[in-house]
Amino acid sequence: MRKVTKVAVIGGGASGMCAAIELMTHIADKSSVEVTVLEKMTRVGKKLLVTGNGRCNITNMNAVNSGYRGDVEFAKTALSRFTPESNIEFFNSLGLYTRTENEGRVYPLSNQASSVLDALRFECERLGVKFICDYRAVHLKEAVTAFSRKIVVNNRDRFDYVIVAAGGKAAKIHGTDGDSYELLKMLGHSVTPVAPALVSLNCSDFTKALKGIRSVCGVNLIIDGKTEYKNYGEIQFTDYGLSGIPIMQLSRFVSMSPSDNIQIHLDLAPDFSKEELRLYLLSRREKDTGLCENMLSGIINKQLCITIMKECGIAVNGRVNALSDEKINSLCERLKCWSIKVKNSRSFDFAQVTAGGVKCSEFDPETMESKFVSGVFCCGEALDVDGDCGGYNLQWAWSSGRTAGRSIAERINADNAQNK
Numbered sequence: 001m002r003k004v005t006k007v008a009v010i011g012g013g014a015s016g017m018c019a020a021i022e023l024m025t026h027i028a029d030k031s032s033v034e035v036t037v038l039e040k041m042t043r044v045g046k047k048l049l050v051t052g053n054g055r056c057n058i059t060n061m062n063a064v065n066s067g068y069r070g071d072v073e074f075a076k077t078a079l080s081r082f083t084p085e086s087n088i089e090f091f092n093s094l095g096l097y098t099r100t101e102n103e104g105r106v107y108p109l110s111n112q113a114s115s116v117l118d119a120l121r122f123e124c125e126r127l128g129v130k131f132i133c134d135y136r137a138v139h140l141k142e143a144v145t146a147f148s149r150k151i152v153v154n155n156r157d158r159f160d161y162v163i164v165a166a167g168g169k170a171a172k173i174h175g176t177d178g179d180s181y182e183l184l185k186m187l188g189h190s191v192t193p194v195a196p197a198l199v200s201l202n203c204s205d206f207t208k209a210l211k212g213i214r215s216v217c218g219v220n221l222i223i224d225g226k227t228e229y230k231n232y233g234e235i236q237f238t239d240y241g242l243s244g245i246p247i248m249q250l251s252r253f254v255s256m257s258p259s260d261n262i263q264i265h266l267d268l269a270p271d272f273s274k275e276e277l278r279l280y281l282l283s284r285r286e287k288d289t290g291l292c293e294n295m296l297s298g299i300i301n302k303q304l305c306i307t308i309m310k311e312c313g314i315a316v317n318g319r320v321n322a323l324s325d326e327k328i329n330s331l332c333e334r335l336k337c338w339s340i341k342v343k344n345s346r347s348f349d350f351a352q353v354t355a356g357g358v359k360c361s362e363f364d365p366e367t368m369e370s371k372f373v374s375g376v377f378c379c380g381e382a383l384d385v386d387g388d389c390g391g392y393n394l395q396w397a398w399s400s401g402r403t404a405g406r407s408i409a410e411r412i413n414a415d416n417a418q419n420k
């Protein structure tokens, strides 16, 4: 009887669908393989629809040697095999074209995340990949007899190969709450500490009056008195603390840190050196420009200015020409370095990705196969690799998923050739 090799992909998200396509595309005899995507949610790829604010930041042209944390060395193999250019070609071959925007961010020409999901879904269907939705994998084991070796999902469904692509722990509303970790632990794998990443920060004693304000700032993260991370860009003030891309970028360092001595230092006038800012303030005083509350309205948000002035003990309805040198200096200092105490990062529910995950050193970076159980593979956010904002995480999902899919295809092709 003709052998059909059965492959399960646990998780119909970015990396899982990509792995299934890569696998089926590179199988010489497609009728010799059955690929089934087992998806917990009612539909595959739900998370993809919300990526990039509904536009899906598919990849980043700089995402090969920079922009990653966790086990970066492990990630380099897949990232340099399936580069951003290679993944763009992959999508082009599915009829999806892209545009590169600032800082190397790549989006679909349609500007719609749904077109990325459609491209993956339709290609899976065209290649005969089966989807089983509302299927939550909760158990994984290896079953070895004298005649066969299978990977068994949920003590019932038997496969020759299994790819664990069930994501991390971030944004559980989209199906991901850490099942990958539990499944792989059942096979003896370990998981490094996990924490929310690309998430906003809760800050102490935060003035709610600033809610909704956006301001371009220099941003320094200070942990136990040491600068851990520097960034620049538009931050958003919220009712609980700080958000915006520069804040999200540094959030993993906050959530991974055991310290409770964490501050964000904001430079509210990043286009001015401290001396230039001091001269600007002195010139405003000299010209006697009216009330203090309007003194800085030409360069920063008025409400922000009022908050900072109050912190410096300046009466906002006092006159600018009455400000002492001492008050001008203290205003200048605070505008260039406004220290905000950070309580913690927001929870996994609000995070875009997971820092930490399944220990990469227990997998082969060339294939994504487990070193403990042959035939079991892992890809995507489940592994201890996380990227910056800007397309880096999907790039990792595509590259690691394609590596796993291609490896299994090569293995099956070799087996088929041998058994001819």
Ligand SMILES: Cc1cc2nc3c(=O)[nH]c(=O)nc-3n(C[C@H](O)[C@H](O)[C@H](O)COP(=O)(O)OP(=O)(O)OC[C@H]3O[C@@H](n4cnc5c(N)ncnc54)[C@H](O)[C@@H]3O)c2cc1C
Pocket: 010, 011, 012, 013, 014, 015, 016, 038, 039, 040, 041, 044, 045, 046, 047, 048, 050, 051, 052, 053, 056, 057, 058, 059, 135, 136, 137, 138, 165, 166, 167, 168, 170, 171, 174, 175, 176, 177, 179, 180, 351, 352, 353, 379, 380, 381, 382, 390, 391, 392, 393, 394, 395, 397
């Ligand atoms: C709001 C938001 C915006 C984002 N925007 C971007 C962006 O623009 N660019 C970017 O690069 N990254 C972005 N990301 C991150 C990116 O979406 C993820 O890193 C990426 O989707 C991870 O791919 P994955 O395949 O590993 O996991 P996922 O895409 O999360 O897929 C995992 C799948 O597994 C399923 N699953 C989970 N457990 C089980 C189980 N036990 N059994 C069966 N199925 C299971 C889940 O339902 C899910 O469908 C964003 C994330 C969020 C939350």
